[in-house]
Amino acid sequence: MSTHISIEDAALMLEVSPQHARSLCRKQVLKAERIGSTWVVDAESVKHYQQEAEQHIAKDHPAYFDATGDTDKPIALSFFSGAMGLDLGIEAAGFDIRLACEFDKYCRQTILLNRPNTALLGDINEYSAAQILEAAQLDTNNVDLMVGGPPCQAFSTAGKRKAFNDDRGNAFLKFINLAIEIKPRFLVIENVRGLLSCPMDHRPHNQRGPGFPDLSLDEMKGGALNFVLCLLKKAGYSCTFNLYNSANFGTPQTRERVIIVCSRDGSAAPFLQPTHSEEGAHGLPKWKTFRDAVAGLESHTHLHFPEKRLKYYRHLRAGQNWRALPIAMQQEALGKSFFSGGGKTGFLRRLSWGKPSPTLVTHPAMPATDLAHPEEDRPLSIEEYKRIQEFPDSWQLAGPLVQQYKQVGNAVPASLGYAVGKLVKDLLENKATAPPDGFKFSRYRETSHFEWSQAFERQQQVPQPSLSLF
Structure with missing residues (x-):
């Protein structure tokens, strides 16, 4: 029975x-x-x-595709694919995403649910270049683009910043070495802002200064990125990069990511072409807002705030956070965190209707990184998360709700992916153009390869030797 x-x-x-x-x-x-x-x-x-x-x-599988179909699309291989946010944008720009490589169980399920014909591989460290090409059903020199966002925790300013002395950092180096062997026409690396400043080897601060040796290149601010650039330069690739705010490309979110575009022929790629600007500068539309993103959504699946936090949210309006509470209530709400340093802008944070969302996190109901609806007493729903990261409403997410938030929160917005894909496709067709002069891509300084290289050299007492790491 x-x-x-x-x-x-x-x-x-x-x-x-x-x-x-x-x-x-x-x-x-x-x-x-x-x-x-x-x-x-x-x-x-x-x-x-x-x-x-x-x-x-549990099983990897090769690409399944109709040999009689559209064979004119440039071919891309995706690594650290996650829930495929970056890939969706690159696909929309006209690429055939022939292979996805992802280790996370739930992300793999999501890829299978939505792109069952795309080759799927697991831990990048387990595969050779030959195995990757075989899974994608490709010959050598047939790859137009390799793209990936290696795990960012090894470089994040919020972590211990172990760089390549970390299993996740080693996956980054594996990705670079595979690219050098596969030789795609273009390589794109996506990562967090912390990559720009992370040393390759960290020397404790109490072992610096008078009485200690000068910092080596590996120990300098930006040493990890310098090492990667040297590897690629030695292999013949040019590398241009900048820190890009995704809101400038049509995403209803102020998410900033480093995008490095590497060209096999050694020619320098221009920066990405923006489609929006904060206040409509350069004749572009203004940034999209949270209201724009969630228009028409009716169904919401979400986590819940505990009652001890809800009692404070009931005092806050759209766009406000804990600072809008009476001072006594601020101290009560934050406890010991009230007396700590930093801006603490993530505590008791309601989104604004008329602004882009702040950067989505992997869990919208953690005390220091709340992402609450502008008016309703709840965290953002998974449906709102998908809209903000520009996944289609029909995109299926595998796993329990907390894992779905994690997948979407870790993703690259599709509009930023589209800007990357469009630039590379234009480069393949020799029709790429430069963005408007003086366009401000992010709020930080020294984030482009021009400024970053100058700042890295200023750290040294003597001029940096060419490819000195080899």
Whole structure:
């Protein structure tokens, strides 16, 4: 006799949201019966689906494509693909994303759900260049673009910044070495702002200054990036980069990322072409807002704030944070954090309707990085997260809700991906153009390769030897 379980229990077993479990029932993927306004699900059907999914996700697979289809598209290989936000933009610019390489279990499931014909590989450290090309069904010299955002925690200013002395940093170097062997016409590296300043080897501050040796190149601010640039320069690639605010490319979010564009022929690529500006400078439209992003959304799946935080949110309006509370309530709300340094702008933060969202985080209900709806007493929903990062509403996300937030929060906005893809495609077609003179890409200084190189050299007491790391 078959045992039936609730939709909530089925969702827990499959590690998906109840909404996704209901979708599986409606599509008859799961055996289920609707009773009134809810579903009861056949438990054996859930176990069978779970076993099939686990077997499928555990296996890498090559690209599946119709050889009679469109073969004129330039070919791209994606690494550290995540939920494919960057890839969606590059795909929209006209590329065939032939391969995705991703280690995270839930991201792999998401890729399979949405792009089942794309070759899927796992841990980048497990594969040779030959194996990658075989999975993508490509010969040598047929790759137009390799793109990837290596794990950023090794370079983030919020972490310990171990650079390449970290397993995640080693994955970065593996990516660079694979690119040098595969020799794509263009290589694009995406990362956090911390990459610009992270040393390759960190020397404790109490071992610097008078009485200690001068810092080596590896120990200097920016030493990790310098090492990567030297590797690529030695292989014949030119590298241009800048720190880009995604709002300047049509994203309703002020997310900043370093984009490095490397060209096999040694010619310098121009900066990305902006489509928007904060106040409409250069004749461009103004930045998109949170209101623009979420227009028309009706369904919301979200986490919840604890009551001890909600009592403060009820005093805040759109665009406000803890600083808008009475001083006594500020101290009560923040506790010991009230007396710590820093701006603390992430505490009790409601978004503004008329501005872009701040940078999405991997969990919208953590005390120091709250992302609350402008008016409703809740964190942003996963549907709002998808809109802000510019995933299609139909894009399926695998895993429990907290993992869905993590996937979307770690993604690159699709509009920024499109700007990258369009630039590379224009370079392939010899029609790339420079952005408007004097365009301000981010709020920080010394973020372009011109300024960064000058600042790196200023750190040294003697001129930097050419390729001195080799």
